[in-house]
Amino acid sequence: MALSWLPKRGTPPHDHGTWAVVAGIDGPERNEFYERTDDRTRLGYADLKKVGEKVCDASDVVALPQGMIHSVWNETDRVTLSLHIYGKHINHTGRSQFDLDKQTETPFIVKMQG
Numbered sequence: 001m002a003l004s005w006l007p008k009r010g011t012p013p014h015d016h017g018t019w020a021v022v023a024g025i026d027g028p029e030r031n032e033f034y035e036r037t038d039d040r041t042r043l044g045y046a047d048l049k050k051v052g053e054k055v056c057d058a059s060d061v062v063a064l065p066q067g068m069i070h071s072v073w074n075e076t077d078r079v080t081l082s083l084h085i086y087g088k089h090i091n092h093t094g095r096s097q098f099d100l101d102k103q104t105e106t107p108f109i110v111k112m113q114g
């Protein structure tokens with residue numbers, strides 16, 4: 001799917017429940033990558049550590065293996081556009097989003113149009 005990000009907008013850290021490939025089309029998008037440091041035994045709790053970042057601009061490609069956690073942010077003053085390819089439909093993989101400050105893990109469902 002093609003996704004556009006409004007200026008100064010993006011996603012919280014999340015996984016996909018499958019692999020993903022993101023290709024930049026127009027405008028830079030900052031990807032930050034995270035690993036969980038908790039033992040995953042407390043339902044709804046997650047502690048994340050940032051382990052890297054990559055700015056995905058036009059013609060750049062980011063490969064995200066299953067289990068990888070990332071956030072995406074448009075730091076620019078204009079709309080950005082990127083192409084996202086997933087191994088499975090991401091609203092049916094049981095994927096999660098994470099709140100770094102509250103240390104929470106919650107289901108992540110995206111409303112899709114079309």
Ligand SMILES: [Fe+2]
Nearest residue numbers: 014015016070
């Ligand atoms: Fe993502």
